Amino acid sequence: MRIPHVAPIVSIRHVFRAFWPHMQGYRRYLVIGICVAVFAAGCEVVAIWLFGRITDEVLAKQDLGAFWAPAILWLGLAVVAGIAAFIGGWLTALAGERFLLRLRDHVYDHMQKLSPDYFENRRLGDLMARLTDDIEAIEELVASGLVRLVTVLISIVFFAGAAFYIRWDLALITVLLVPSFLFVSKLFASRFRSAAGRERLSNGSMNSVVEESLSNQALVQSYNRQQTEAVRLHKVGRTWMTAKLSEARLAVGYGPVVQVLETICLLVIIGVGAWQIVQGRLTIGGLIAFAAYLGYLYPTIQNLGQIALTVSEAGAGADRVIEVLKSKPSVADKPGAIEIGRGQGRVEFANVCFTYDGRANATLTDLSFAVGPGDVLVCTGPSGSGKSTMAKLLLRFYDPAEGSITIDGHDLRDLTLRSLRENITVLHQESLLFSGTVRENIAYGRPGATLEEIVEAAIVADAHEFIEELPQGYETPMGQRGRLVSGGQRQRVAIARALLRDAPILILDEPMTGLDPAGAARVMTPLRRLMDGRTTILITHDLRLVPHSTHTIVFGTAGEEVPLSVNGHHEPLPLADTACGCKDHRRHRTTVEAHRLA
Numbered sequence: 001m002r003i004p005h006v007a008p009i010v011s012i013r014h015v016f017r018a019f020w021p022h023m024q025g026y027r028r029y030l031v032i033g034i035c036v037a038v039f040a041a042g043c044e045v046v047a048i049w050l051f052g053r054i055t056d057e058v059l060a061k062q063d064l065g066a067f068w069a070p071a072i073l074w075l076g077l078a079v080v081a082g083i084a085a086f087i088g089g090w091l092t093a094l095a096g097e098r099f100l101l102r103l104r105d106h107v108y109d110h111m112q113k114l115s116p117d118y119f120e121n122r123r124l125g126d127l128m129a130r131l132t133d134d135i136e137a138i139e140e141l142v143a144s145g146l147v148r149l150v151t152v153l154i155s156i157v158f159f160a161g162a163a164f165y166i167r168w169d170l171a172l173i174t175v176l177l178v179p180s181f182l183f184v185s186k187l188f189a190s191r192f193r194s195a196a197g198r199e200r201l202s203n204g205s206m207n208s209v210v211e212e213s214l215s216n217q218a219l220v221q222s223y224n225r226q227q228t229e230a231v232r233l234h235k236v237g238r239t240w241m242t243a244k245l246s247e248a249r250l251a252v253g254y255g256p257v258v259q260v261l262e263t264i265c266l267l268v269i270i271g272v273g274a275w276q277i278v279q280g281r282l283t284i285g286g287l288i289a290f291a292a293y294l295g296y297l298y299p300t301i302q303n304l305g306q307i308a309l310t311v312s313e314a315g316a317g318a319d320r321v322i323e324v325l326k327s328k329p330s331v332a333d334k335p336g337a338i339e340i341g342r343g344q345g346r347v348e349f350a351n352v353c354f355t356y357d358g359r360a361n362a363t364l365t366d367l368s369f370a371v372g373p374g375d376v377l378v379c380t381g382p383s384g385s386g387k388s389t390m391a392k393l394l395l396r397f398y399d400p401a402e403g404s405i406t407i408d409g410h411d412l413r414d415l416t417l418r419s420l421r422e423n424i425t426v427l428h429q430e431s432l433l434f435s436g437t438v439r440e441n442i443a444y445g446r447p448g449a450t451l452e453e454i455v456e457a458a459i460v461a462d463a464h465e466f467i468e469e470l471p472q473g474y475e476t477p478m479g480q481r482g483r484l485v486s487g488g489q490r491q492r493v494a495i496a497r498a499l500l501r502d503a504p505i506l507i508l509d510e511p512m513t514g515l516d517p518a519g520a521a522r523v524m525t526p527l528r529r530l531m532d533g534r535t536t537i538l539i540t541h542d543l544r545l546v547p548h549s550t551h552t553i554v555f556g557t558a559g560e561e562v563p564l565s566v567n568g569h570h571e572p573l574p575l576a577d578t579a580c581g582c583k584d585h586r587r588h589r590t591t592v593e594a595h596r597l598a
């Protein structure tokens with residue numbers, strides 16, 4: 001398990017360069033959103049000016065007749081500004097949510113191209129957090145954050161401009177104090193960024209613990225490990241809480257610091273303003289309007305600081321998503337890779353060697369064999385000797401370090417991954433099912449299959465009978481990972497799915513694991529039907545369950561040489577040999593070497 005770490009911090013400019021292209025098509029919404037928000041800010045500027053006029057013309061002169069015109073104009077502006085703010089907010093939300101949807105799809109697409117070892121080396125909960133919370137944080141930066149930022153900047157110009165218009169000398173004092181705001185914001189933002197990075201990381205860890213623990217509840221409860229799991233969650237929860245509190249301390253600390261700065265400014269302005277009124281250079285309405293502009297200007301500047309904090313938080317999420325997007329699949333289609341459609345299913349390994357990254361010893365050394373339609377290649381040997389690795393190489397989850405693997409004469413590296421995998425069906429140790437209905441699970445083998453085809457596959461897989469007895473027949477939900485039905489029933493549903501898929505090559509990885517002899521025998525009949533006419537690679541420890549074999553490979557362990565028999569079968573396989581239905585072993589002659597355990 002890779003130790004989780006805080007993703008490398010990338011600059012905000014880099015974040016925009018990475019994600020702004022995903023905003024294509026929605027940018028006009030943002031532009032309209034900004035324009036409308038700016039218009040609303042302009043309305044506020046005029047409203048404050050009207051307030052000043054009411055003070056001077058109505059209140060100071062005690063002339064009620066002068067009240068109505070500015071009052072009606074003010075009300076009209078408030079309504080128009082309200083409508084504008086609604087439209088702006090809605091368009092921004094629309095652009096933000098669509099961007100979010102598109103970005104999540106993009107990151108998920110990329111994730112699905114990464115090789116299985118990427119997922120084996122990471123915690124699922126953490127990856128889930130990257131797909132949800134972290135992507136939302138990016139939206140807050142690239143869509144709504146951008147609109148807020150531009151709107152705030154333009155509003156500052158408006159309010160400061162209006163303040164200058166009323167009294168340039170007072171406004172100058174105000175502006176001179178702005179750098180102190182920016183300095184404080186910068187100080188807080190950099191600290192917030194590192195706290196946000198820790199928060200994102202521990203959020204991922206928390207998700208991982210919940211995901212692992214809830215998906216293994218049967219194990220947790222049967223081993224009475226509820227307390228351990230609760231402690232585990234509490235521990236990561238505490239780390240998250242500490243990071244969150246650091247963020248909160250900075251966020252709530254920022255407000256009061258700025259408030260004090262604001263108060264200093266306001267007192268200076270009122271003092272200078274009062275002196276100017278005494279001098280007769282400023283009216284009371286003018287000072288009130290000026291103070292009102294400051295009342296808008298300072299919160300707007302404060303908002304700017306808040307945006308800087310949000311941007312810091314979003315940047316921390318963006319770092320983690322960028323890290324995913326930068327990960328490259330260990331295998332990919334080469335330029336000009338070909339599609340082969342449904343092949344015959346001849347498989348050949350020629351002197352294949354393979355070592356996992358970070359492992360000192362080779363897992364497979366000089367593995368060679370050739371099998372074709374109708375053949376059953378039984379792969380057996382001790383645990384960890386490389387049987388499943390061979391299947392992974394055939395599926396091209398990895399490329400061999402040396403040697404070649406071909407299907408119908410095509411090197412796997414020359415085929416598109418899609419067309420290669422269309423030719424192979426894998427039946428795993430534990431039937432991998434989804435939480436959908438029985439029908440959906442069988443149809444997973446061939447999207448678009450009709451109900452008749454699904455039922456036909458289920459009949460051949462000997463699953464129809466039990467499916468009919470389920471409460472809603474084919475529409476019965478199978479529960480999380482298909483756990484609402486028995487292991488044998490799950491396996492028969494998986495066989496029906498494989499039958500529907502109809503690929504020429506079949507990999508059976510311990511298909512009887514977890515089944516009692518009666519259950520195994522029940523599965524064996526449909527399995528034989530599935531194997532009929534296909535090239536089957538059967539990985540098993542239990543040779544008693546091998547129906548018949550035409551070829552056998554015994555994978556060795558470190559330092560142990562496994563003797564080969566004349567027909568390519570290893571000595572310690574009496575059952576497989578006796579059960580072999582092949583008339584001409586020489587035709588299926590297999591070259592097999594002992595393999596080393598990594």
Ligand SMILES: Nc1ncnc2c1ncn2[C@@H]1O[C@H](COP(=O)(O)OP(=O)(O)OP(=O)(O)O)[C@@H](O)[C@H]1O
Nearest residue numbers: 117120356363382383384385386387388389390598
């Ligand atoms: N993703 C991986 N990264 C590094 N090493 C791995 C990885 N997967 C498997 N191995 C190692 O490669 C060796 C072969 O593993 P493999 O799963 O192929 O064995 P196996 O013969 O199928 O075992 P079993 O019968 O127990 O399923 C083992 O030592 C294992 O630890």
